[in-house]
Amino acid sequence: MLRLILAAALALLAPSARAETDHRAVATRILEAVILPGSDAFADAAARLADAAAAECAEVDAAVLRERFHLAWDAWMAIQHFRFGPLQEGDRAFAIAFWPDERGATGRTVARVLKAQDPAVDDPAAFAELPVSTRGFFALERLLWDDTGSAAPIDDYQCRYVAAGAADLSRLGAEIAARWRDPWAETVTTAGEPGNVTFLAASEVTQRLLAVMLAALAETRKDRIATPLGSFDRPRPRLAEAWRSGRSLRQIRLLLEAVEATVRRGFMPELSPARAEALDAAFRDVFARLATAEEAAPLSEAVAGQGRIRVEALGQAVARLEVAVRDGLGPDLGITQGFNAADGD
Amino acid sequence: MTGSAPTSESRRGSTLQMGTEVRLTRRRFLSRTGALCAVATMAAPGWAAAGAPAYLAAARSVDGAYRLAGLDASGAPIFELPLPGRGHAAAAHPLRPEAVAFARRPGAFALVIDCAAGHETARLDAPEGRHFYGHGAFSRDGAMLFTTENAYQTGEGRIGVWDARDGYRRIGEVASGGIGPHDICLTPDGSMLVVANGGIRTHPSSGREKLNLDTMRASLAYVRASDGALQAEARLPEALRLGSIRHLSVAPDGLVAAAMQWQGDPDEGVPLLAFHRPEWPGLLLAEAEPHVLARMKGYAGSVSFDAVGRAAAITSPRGGLALAWDRQGAQIAGWAREDVCGIASGAGAGWVATDGLGGVTLLDKDLAPIAASRAPGAWDNHLVGL
Numbered sequence: 001m002l003r004l005i006l007a008a009a010l011a012l013l014a015p016s017a018r019a020e021t022d023h024r025a026v027a028t029r030i031l032e033a034v035i036l037p038g039s040d041a042f043a044d045a046a047a048r049l050a051d052a053a054a055a056e057c058a059e060v061d062a063a064v065l066r067e068r069f070h071l072a073w074d075a076w077m078a079i080q081h082f083r084f085g086p087l088q089e090g091d092r093a094f095a096i097a098f099w100p101d102e103r104g105a106t107g108r109t110v111a112r113v114l115k116a117q118d119p120a121v122d123d124p125a126a127f128a129e130l131p132v133s134t135r136g137f138f139a140l141e142r143l144l145w146d147d148t149g150s151a152a153p154i155d156d157y158q159c160r161y162v163a164a165g166a167a168d169l170s171r172l173g174a175e176i177a178a179r180w181r182d183p184w185a186e187t188v189t190t191a192g193e194p195g196n197v198t199f200l201a202a203s204e205v206t207q208r209l210l211a212v213m214l215a216a217l218a219e220t221r222k223d224r225i226a227t228p229l230g231s232f233d234r235p236r237p238r239l240a241e242a243w244r245s246g247r248s249l250r251q252i253r254l255l256l257e258a259v260e261a262t263v264r265r266g267f268m269p270e271l272s273p274a275r276a277e278a279l280d281a282a283f284r285d286v287f288a289r290l291a292t293a294e295e296a297a298p299l300s301e302a303v304a305g306q307g308r309i310r311v312e313a314l315g316q317a318v319a320r321l322e323v324a325v326r327d328g329l330g331p332d333l334g335i336t337q338g339f340n341a342a343d344g345d
Numbered sequence: 346m347t348g349s350a351p352t353s354e355s356r357r358g359s360t361l362q363m364g365t366e367v368r369l370t371r372r373r374f375l376s377r378t379g380a381l382c383a384v385a386t387m388a389a390p391g392w393a394a395a396g397a398p399a400y401l402a403a404a405r406s407v408d409g410a411y412r413l414a415g416l417d418a419s420g421a422p423i424f425e426l427p428l429p430g431r432g433h434a435a436a437a438h439p440l441r442p443e444a445v446a447f448a449r450r451p452g453a454f455a456l457v458i459d460c461a462a463g464h465e466t467a468r469l470d471a472p473e474g475r476h477f478y479g480h481g482a483f484s485r486d487g488a489m490l491f492t493t494e495n496a497y498q499t500g501e502g503r504i505g506v507w508d509a510r511d512g513y514r515r516i517g518e519v520a521s522g523g524i525g526p527h528d529i530c531l532t533p534d535g536s537m538l539v540v541a542n543g544g545i546r547t548h549p550s551s552g553r554e555k556l557n558l559d560t561m562r563a564s565l566a567y568v569r570a571s572d573g574a575l576q577a578e579a580r581l582p583e584a585l586r587l588g589s590i591r592h593l594s595v596a597p598d599g600l601v602a603a604a605m606q607w608q609g610d611p612d613e614g615v616p617l618l619a620f621h622r623p624e625w626p627g628l629l630l631a632e633a634e635p636h637v638l639a640r641m642k643g644y645a646g647s648v649s650f651d652a653v654g655r656a657a658a659i660t661s662p663r664g665g666l667a668l669a670w671d672r673q674g675a676q677i678a679g680w681a682r683e684d685v686c687g688i689a690s691g692a693g694a695g696w697v698a699t700d701g702l703g704g705v706t707l708l709d710k711d712l713a714p715i716a717a718s719r720a721p722g723a724w725d726n727h728l729v730g731l
Contacts, residue, residue, distance in 0.1 A: 084681055094636050102612075103635065132634070192719075200704045200719035207683055207702075211665065338684035339405065339701030339723040340646055340662035344553070344606075345433065345450060345479065345527075345591075 021270050021333045023202035027188045030209060030266035031180075034258075038079040039086075039180050043173035045075035046166070053166035057159035065162070066144055066151065066245075072169065073097075073137050073247065077254035079176075081216035081262070084208055085187065086179035092172050094132045098139070099241060100223040105133035110142045117157055121164040128168060138242070140165045145244035149300075207335045209266065210325070213259050217322045220255050224248070225315040228303045235308070237300035248299035252314070253290055256283075259325075267329055275328045282324035289317040392731060394461035395442035396423035402687055402699055403432030403446065403725035413446050415460055416728075420697060420705030420718055426463055428456070433479030434528075434727040438509065439487045445469070445513075451476040451495065451549045457513055467513045474498055475505070475518075476549060480528045483509065484570060485535035491570075493526035493540065494518070500546040500557075502526035504538060504568065519573025522566030524557070528593045530601075537576055537623070538568045539601055543589040545608070558608055563590040565603050567623045577623035581605075585615060585630075592647055596654025600672055603628070604659045607643030611663070614639035618648065618659050618670060631657075631670040637679075640664045646686040647727055651694050651710065658696050658712065662686040667698060669712050680712035687728030699724035 049072040052065045076096060080087070087093040098106055113121070113134050120126035133139070143162050146152040154162065191199030199205050228240035228248070240248040260283050268276055293299070293314045296307025303311055330336065392398065398415030404425075405411055411428040413435060428446055436445040442461040448454060453476050457467035471477055474496060481492040490513065492505040502521030508514045523542025530539045544563035546556045555561075567577040581588045588605040595601050605617045614635030619628035642663035650657045656677055658669040662684045669678045684701030691697040694710035703724065706717040 088679075088681060091637070098636070100612075132636075197706065197714040197717040200702070200717050204683065204702065211683065338662050338665075340684050340686035340726055341665075341701070343449075343646075343662070343686075343726060344644075345726060 021203070021206070023206045023333075024189060024191070026209070026266050026270060026333075027191065027202070027205040029269070030262055031185055031188055033265040034261055035079060035082055035180055036177075036185070038075070038258075039173075039177040042072070042075040042079055043170070043177040045072040046170040046173035048072070050163070050166040050170035053159075053163040057154075057156055057163075060154075060159060062151065062154070069137075069140060069144060069166075070245070070247070073242075074250075074254055076137070077251060078258045078261070081212055081255065081258055082209075083212050083215065085184040086176045089179065090175075091132060092176060094136075096136045096169060096172055098133045098136055100219070100227070101133065101138065105131075106138045106142060109134045110139050113161065114157070121157070121161045124164065124167055124171070127164045128171070135165055135168050137169070140169075141242060141245050147244070149244050149246060203334060206333050209262065210329055210333070210335055213262055214322060214326055216255060216259060217318060217325065220252060221315055221318040221322065224252050224255070225311060225318065228299060229308070229311055229315065230303070232308075235303040237304050240300040240303070243298070243300040246298055249290070249294055252299075253294075256286055256290065256318075256321075259321075263325065263329070267333070271328070271332055275332050279324050279328045282321045282328075286314070286317040286321045289314040391438070391441040391443075392460075393442075398423045398460070399731055400689055400697065401435045401437055401444055401729040401731065402727065403428065403435065404720075404722050405431070405725065406722045411725075413444060413458060413460075416705065418692060418697075419716070420699075420707065422720065424460060424463065426458055426460065432725055434481075435729050436481040436483055436490065437729060437731045439483055439485065441487065445481055445490060447477055447479045447481060447492075450478045450553070451497075451547065452479065453477070455481065455492070469507060469513055469515075471505070472515065472518075475503065478525070478527045482529045482531055482538070485531065489516075489570075491529055491538055493521060493529050495525065495547065497548050500524055500548075502540070502542050504529065504540065504573070519568060520575070522568055522575050522578055523564040524561075525563075525589070526566075527591045530593045530595045531570065532567070532595065532623075533597060533599050536570055538570050539593055539595060540566045540568060541590040541593050541603060542566055543591050543606075545589055555608070558587070561589070561608065562586055563588060563605070565590055565593075565601065565619075565621055565628070579621050579625070579628050581619070581628060588615065588617070590619075592645065594648045594650045594657055596650045596657075596672070598654055599623075600650075600654060602648050602650055602657035604645035604648035606645060609643065611643035612639050613643065615643070617641055617643070617645040617661075618657060618668075620657070620672060620674060629674050631659075631674050631676065633668070633670075633676040637668070637676070640666050641668065647688045649688045649690055649696060649728075649730075651696060652690040652692070653694055655694055656710070658688055658708075660685045660688050660698065662701060667696075667708075667712055669696075678710075678712040680708060680714065682706065684723075686726050687724055689728040689730035697728060699728045 049068040052068045188205045190196045191205045192201040230236035241251050293310040296302045296310050399418040400416040412425045414425045415423040431449045432446050433449045444458050446456045453471045455469040459466045475494045478493040490507040490509050494503040494505050496503050503518045504521050506517045508516045521540045525543035525545045526540050527543045528541045542564040544561040565579045587608040590603045592604040601621045603619050616630040618631035621628050641661040644661050644663045645659040646662050648659045656669050656671045660667045665683045667680045670676050687699035696708045698706050701723040703720045707715045
């Protein structure tokens with residue numbers, strides 16, 4: 001209590017000085033408000049997808065299956081930017097969503113499984129050992145939609161493949177939710193304490209969270225937007241993420257919403273009003289550009305047509321958001337660029 | 346799951362408190378690989394006078410000053426000595442408690458520091474028309490020091506030879522076998538110098554600008570220590586022409602691990618580590634699935650075998666990641682850590698890694714952290730085992 005009074009008195013004495021960042025509070029808020037509920041939601045949505053897919057193939061309701069596929073992917077997008085710990089162990093993130101796929105491995109390896117009628121689809125343990133490009137949302141998308149983006153009919157083998165893929169996603173979702181609870185919740189909330197050999201200071205979790213958000217935004221700007229834009233003369237609509245299932249812009253919206261939730265829930269309380277307002281403005285800007293792009297057409301059509309300029313404007317807004325997040329959060333939170341990463345030798 | 350990168354970040358162990366206690370440990374690990382490179386220089390009695398450090402590392406202190414530090418086997422600092430500017434790597438004399446600290450390239454000088462007395466005893470000035478690349482290696486008997494240099498008017502790589510028995514007088518130089526020699530090691534028998542010719546031409550007038558990316562071709566060269574004769578060399582395949590071989594580690598049996606920095610798209614996910622022996626016709630590439638390699642951002646900052654030479658690990662400060670492969674070229678482990686760069690063999694079959702956050706982490710054979718500590722300041726590129 002005395003400490004609180006002292007802190008309040010000091011704050012009055014120096015109204016312009018910001019209190020030291022409470023890094024543990026940042027980690028705890030993001031864990032409790034975003035990561036844990038988001039991981040549970042993904043595990044649930046993946047389980048519901050598996051339920052829809054595992055029924056007797058003759059009885060599968062294709063519409064329900066595709067709807068649950070979309071909902072499960074939506075839930076994944078809310079947590080997939082936390083690329084450390086449970087998502088990197090065992091390569092889980094790539095097993096769930098193998099992307100970007102610059103070499104086109106998904107199409108090639110899914111075709112190989114189909115051609116060989118690989119019996120691994122009837123054995124969960126064997127399926128989990130297949131290459132990551134044959135599993136996860138992008139492989140399932142290839143089975144559920146064809147190369148024109150229409151719902152594909154599914155034969156018996158494909159149906160078993162979908163069921164195996166959905167069950168695999170459900171398993172991975174349950175593992176991720178469990179691993180965030182134990183040991184990773186403790187790992188991120190005991191940063192800097194004796195015994196924690198992963199995060200050696202409380203600020204290191206903040207730094208990791210900032211890094212994964214910036215990586216997700218950079219990936220969105222480059223791989224989700226610039227890659228399908230290609231050049232004016234040569235747009236690359238088929239390189240848009242998840243275009244077969246018509247999710248390309250939805251993916252961008254969900255990613256931006258996930259980053260926004262992370263920033264607002266976790267970081268905003270630590271920021272000065274000026275920084276918070278600058279970040280607010282950057283989010284308003286990017287969502288306004290996104291809404292404009294969404295009005296135009298699906299991304300894979302927009303890049304080759306009239307909506308192109310709106311997609312370009314969205315990419316620029318994402319770039320501005322990256323700068324706002326990096327410069328808005330980094331200095332206030334005492335985070336600087338890597339000493340060795342910047343060296344280059 | 347082939348090629349996946351199992352990360353083993355979350356392992357709880359004892360945190361070692363740095364700076365609270367100066368440990369003058371005499372513990373030595375006989376088979377420690379050394380000097381960014383290789384095989385034990387056996388017990389170095391002279392180093393006991395400097396507190397018997399197990400490692401040397403350059404650092405930047407919180408006050409912005411640069412230092413050379415000696416660390417014990419647990420990563421705790423034994424001594425810290427001032428450097429006039431940012432250091433890169435250091436070479437440790439095999440017998441005397443003497444370190445040669447190289448400036449970051451393109452540096453024109455290196456300092457010889459008596460780590461027991463705590464002061465500079467000699468200074469190496471690069472001859473006219475040469476600059477250092479930041480690495481050097483002693484002959485096994487400690488009589489000579491070899492330094493990688495750029496003869497920048499012609500762009501030829503050179504190895505400078507210095508007499509360590511006579512105040513580090515320059516006594517000659519030989520060709521490095523390529524352009525841009527960076528790291529240099531000795532083979533276990535001391536007969537050959539192993540040189541990482543990065544292949545990239547630079548000139549001090551244009552700083553670190555790369556002048557020949559359209560034609561660059563790195564090489565791993567084996568140069569006879571006695572007369573500079575080129576004994577063997579290896580190059581990357583054409584598809585990996587943009588790989589710049591920069592750093593080296595040599596296993597006790599002479600297997601060489603060479604780490605690359607990719608000059609192409611950092612997201613491409615190309616191999617950044619290769620194994621080689623002088624009698625092999627080509628390099629054994631350390632492969633993994635491209636999406637795993639892509640996490641390294643095309644950049645390996647350091648490489649080290651473990652003490653027994655079972656596996657080699659590379660670090661990427663840009664990707665915040667270390668990955669390890671066994672000597673057959675199979676990927677075995679990964680570990681995520683912000684700005685990790687320095688790595689050397691640890692006790693047993695593991696490693697010790699340093700990072701730009703001031704962290705020192707002891708890792709087991711699967712790159713799982715066993716113990717860690719964090720000092721104020723930042724550890725620079727390399728951790729040099731003695």
